[in-house]
Amino acid sequence: xxxxxxxxxxxxxxxxxxxxxxxxLESGHTLGPIDIVYETYGEPNEDKSNAILILHALSGDAxxxxxxxxxxxxxxxxxxxxxxxxxxxxxxxxxxxxxIIGGCKGTTGPGSINPQTGKHYCQDFPIITVxxxxxxxxxxxxxxGISKLYSLAGGSMGGFQxxxxxxxxxxxxxSAICIASCARLSAQSLAFNAVGRKAITMDPGWNDGCxxxxxxxxxxxxxxxxxxxxxxxxxxxLDSRFxxxxxxxxxxxxxxxxxxxxxSYLQYQGQRFTERFDANSYLYLTKAMDYFDIARSxxxxxxxxxxxxxxxxxxxxxxxxxxxxxxxxxxxxxxKRNKKDVSFIEINSPYGxxxxxxxxxxxxxxIVPFLDSVGKKKI
Amino acid sequence: xxxxxxxxxxxxxxxxxxxxxxxxLESGHTLGPIDIVYETYGEPNEDKSNAILILHALSGDAxxxxxxxxxxxxxxxxxxxxxxxxxxxxxxxxxxxxxIIGGCKGTTGPGSINPQTGKHYCQDFPIITVxxxxxxxxxxxxxxGISKLYSLAGGSMGGFQxxxxxxxxxxxxxSAICIASCARLSAQSLAFNAVGRKAITMDPGWNDGCxxxxxxxxxxxxxxxxxxxxxxxxxxxLDSRFxxxxxxxxxxxxxxxxxxxxxSYLQYQGQRFTERFDANSYLYLTKAMDYFDIARSxxxxxxxxxxxxxxxxxxxxxxxxxxxxxxxxxxxxxxKRNKKDVSFIEINSPYGxxxxxxxxxxxxxxIVPFLDSVGKKKI
Numbered sequence: 001x002x003x004x005x006x007x008x009x010x011x012x013x014x015x016x017x018x019x020x021x022x023x024x025l026e027s028g029h030t031l032g033p034i035d036i037v038y039e040t041y042g043e044p045n046e047d048k049s050n051a052i053l054i055l056h057a058l059s060g061d062a063x064x065x066x067x068x069x070x071x072x073x074x075x076x077x078x079x080x081x082x083x084x085x086x087x088x089x090x091x092x093x094x095x096x097x098x099x100i101i102g103g104c105k106g107t108t109g110p111g112s113i114n115p116q117t118g119k120h121y122c123q124d125f126p127i128i129t130v131x132x133x134x135x136x137x138x139x140x141x142x143x144x145g146i147s148k149l150y151s152l153a154g155g156s157m158g159g160f161q162x163x164x165x166x167x168x169x170x171x172x173x174x175s176a177i178c179i180a181s182c183a184r185l186s187a188q189s190l191a192f193n194a195v196g197r198k199a200i201t202m203d204p205g206w207n208d209g210c211x212x213x214x215x216x217x218x219x220x221x222x223x224x225x226x227x228x229x230x231x232x233x234x235x236x237x238l239d240s241r242f243x244x245x246x247x248x249x250x251x252x253x254x255x256x257x258x259x260x261x262x263x264s265y266l267q268y269q270g271q272r273f274t275e276r277f278d279a280n281s282y283l284y285l286t287k288a289m290d291y292f293d294i295a296r297s298x299x300x301x302x303x304x305x306x307x308x309x310x311x312x313x314x315x316x317x318x319x320x321x322x323x324x325x326x327x328x329x330x331x332x333x334x335x336k337r338n339k340k341d342v343s344f345i346e347i348n349s350p351y352g353x354x355x356x357x358x359x360x361x362x363x364x365x366x367i368v369p370f371l372d373s374v375g376k377k378k379i
Numbered sequence: 380x381x382x383x384x385x386x387x388x389x390x391x392x393x394x395x396x397x398x399x400x401x402x403x404l405e406s407g408h409t410l411g412p413i414d415i416v417y418e419t420y421g422e423p424n425e426d427k428s429n430a431i432l433i434l435h436a437l438s439g440d441a442x443x444x445x446x447x448x449x450x451x452x453x454x455x456x457x458x459x460x461x462x463x464x465x466x467x468x469x470x471x472x473x474x475x476x477x478x479i480i481g482g483c484k485g486t487t488g489p490g491s492i493n494p495q496t497g498k499h500y501c502q503d504f505p506i507i508t509v510x511x512x513x514x515x516x517x518x519x520x521x522x523x524g525i526s527k528l529y530s531l532a533g534g535s536m537g538g539f540q541x542x543x544x545x546x547x548x549x550x551x552x553x554s555a556i557c558i559a560s561c562a563r564l565s566a567q568s569l570a571f572n573a574v575g576r577k578a579i580t581m582d583p584g585w586n587d588g589c590x591x592x593x594x595x596x597x598x599x600x601x602x603x604x605x606x607x608x609x610x611x612x613x614x615x616x617l618d619s620r621f622x623x624x625x626x627x628x629x630x631x632x633x634x635x636x637x638x639x640x641x642x643s644y645l646q647y648q649g650q651r652f653t654e655r656f657d658a659n660s661y662l663y664l665t666k667a668m669d670y671f672d673i674a675r676s677x678x679x680x681x682x683x684x685x686x687x688x689x690x691x692x693x694x695x696x697x698x699x700x701x702x703x704x705x706x707x708x709x710x711x712x713x714x715k716r717n718k719k720d721v722s723f724i725e726i727n728s729p730y731g732x733x734x735x736x737x738x739x740x741x742x743x744x745x746i747v748p749f750l751d752s753v754g755k756k757k758i
Contacts, residue, residue: 026633027631027633028633029633123635126633127633127634127635184623185623186614186617186618187614187617187618187620187621187622187623187639187641188609188612188614188617188618190623190639190641190642191605191609191617191641191642191645192609194605194637194639194641194642194645194646195602195605195606195609195645197635198598198601198602198605198646199578199602201635202582202598202599202602203581204583219577219581220581222577223574223577223578223581223602226570226573226574226577227574227606230567230570230571230574235565235566235567238565238566238567238570239565239566239567241566242566243566244563244564244566244569244672244675252406252670254406254407254408254505254506254670255506256502256506256576256580256662256666258573259669260566260569260573260669262566262569262570262573263569263570263573266570266573266574267573267577283635287635290638290639291631291633293623296623
């Protein structure tokens with residue numbers, strides 16, 4: 001274990017709302033009770049003014065850094081950025097991350113048991129939005145006694161939550177870091193999500209969403225993940241890593257076996273994803289992404305950002321073609337027109353959208369002084 | 380019917396090879412007999428020196444222009460470019476197009492009856508390559524008494540065939556027009572093809588390829604087409620045409636119905652494709668695309684193009700992210716290093732890869748003088 005690791009961490013759980021007093025969702029539907037699974041790293045200071053909330057992306061979870069068990073082979077999903085001396089320095093900050101509602105990593109989602117029926121929610125689970133995820137996180141902040149967040153950070157769909165946070169709770173957010181994100185999905189991104197969902201629901205294993213206790217729509221989910229995975233990587237990184245290399249031969253096999261290394265890699269990624277992710281959550285969370293549209297919700301981007309109080313940092317990656325630098329710039333310009341305190345940095349990286357998970361040296365050099373500067377600013 | 384239409388045309392058929400004397404394929408396997416379906420437009424001149432062979436792309440066929448029946452609603456796939464006074468002027472040139480082997484529009488493919496078994500080939504059909512398609516077209520040229528082609532033209536996978544033609548039969552090709560194509564698929568394109576094939580073969584309707592007489596893997600094929608379709612269009616054209624428009628409502632429905640216009644469009648395209656295309660052909664033809672790799676076949680691009688005699692024109696579209704301008708330039712540079720007669724034009728168009736099918740004004744302005752110049756060049 002490296003000396004900058006947060007080491008062993010434990011999942012915690014918090015429950016709010018109930019069948020009688022449920023949470024009201026953006027759709028008009030209700031949900032309750034709601035379990036929220038979360039983890040914390042570092043320690044709160046006396047007045048809990050050093051809390052940083054990390055928001056995870058589509059396939060992430062509350063386990064940001066460190067290990068659950070001493071013999072875990074893999075760390076949390078953003079271990080490169082969260083730990084003592086790292087970009088989010090847990091010797092200074094109290095870092096918190098919770099699994100989003102609708103997910104499948106402990107927080108209430110379509111695979112949870114509906115206490116009113118004693119069965120899995122399946123497709124009876126209500127549609128949730130990014131706003132709903134954030135409202136649930138707010139309940140957790142209240143529970144933890146945090147009245148003001150030192151900062152918020154998230155990439156991709158995590159960035160959507162960052163944006164909802166600074167809009168919904170301006171008084172609670174001193175600063176915010178939004179990475180490789182956007183104010184709404186483009187038509188192309190809507191299209192990729194739609195095809196992924198179609199692959200899941202056409203799989204006979206889907207069974208209208210009631211597949212718990214069976215293998216479920218694992219082939220459809222694998223295809224959805226394969227499509228997603230292509231969009232997470234740049235064409236340049238695919239070419240340099242795989243190119244047209246064959247997986248295990250020098251010559252073409254002239255048949256339909258998995259032959260090119262890129263095919264084999266994608267199939268592996270697809271198959272592995274089915275072992276750790278629930279297809280219904282994939283449906284609900286991609287739909288939440290589709291619905292996310294700040295300009296639509298508030299009338300325009302300029303109107304949306306009028307009430308923001310947080311000092312903001314936006315970062316994008318030049319090879320990201322899923323959530324482009326242009327899309328980050330669009331938000332930054334709207335914040336600037338509102339005369340908000342906002343910085344924007346486009347980072348050069350060949351790794352496409354996935355860079356937000358894997359790059360850490362450049363992000364650390366940007367994020368550390370940004371977080372320092374927040375402390376110097378009068379509240 | 381517009382005055383520049385070729386009007387009513389008839390499909391024709393030519394058969395070569397046999398079970399006893401089959402065509403030897405690049406894979407080492409054999410195929411025969413082989414039916415080739417083709418169409419011609421305009422008239423041959425006395426020595427048949429005015430023939431232009433059009434090569435179609437993945438989902439195309441021999442029906443390039445005009446109508447099969449007076450009440451047809453749709454013309455052939457490149458009617459905008461082929462007709463009297465059009466880019467390929469049928470009052471001057473004798474234009475020919477044949478359906479490729481492995482296809483499903485009359486030429487022998489996996490859905491054809493294997494005369495040795497009396498049943499559909501299904502997956503017993505041998506893997507075919509772009510080189511094999513071109514060798515079969517050469518037999519048709521021999522049959523038609525064409526000793527030298529005035530020109531060849533094709534976009535996308537049609538461009539692959541153009542390239543194979545000028546390499547395999549340099550003495551037969553006076554000129555060649557290659558549009559929105561490349562010398563080999565990138566890792567990203569291999570990836571999209573692989574996911575499309577996976578969607579087909581995971582569909583229980585696929586039944587290992589033996590589905591004739593049943594609906595077949597229509598959902599998987601629709602998904603493959605939807606993925607393909609996204610790659611054929613630019614993000615800009617998707618945003619301007621569909622953006623985030625809802626199909627038939629003003630407000631979000633907060634359910635999993637087809638809601639955004641882009642979803643509806645893609646599903647329509649996917650579904651329509653299943654009515655006109657055979658899933659096995661989709662598997663065989665995308666695999667042929669994957670295998671196409673001139674540098675691999677000849678040792679390098681420079682070696683590949685050493686023997687070329689044709690005057691060449693390469694065109695690409697600036698918004699095409701499937702087969703990029705950069706990929707066309709790579710070929711053009713190899714031809715230039717070989718001191719070949721080659722021109723390259725990148726056309727501005729917002730329509731992405733699909734521009735090769737829909738754009739006609741700019742291509743006409745480029746192609747007409749190019750074809751004129753071929754006639755002025757000493758043979």
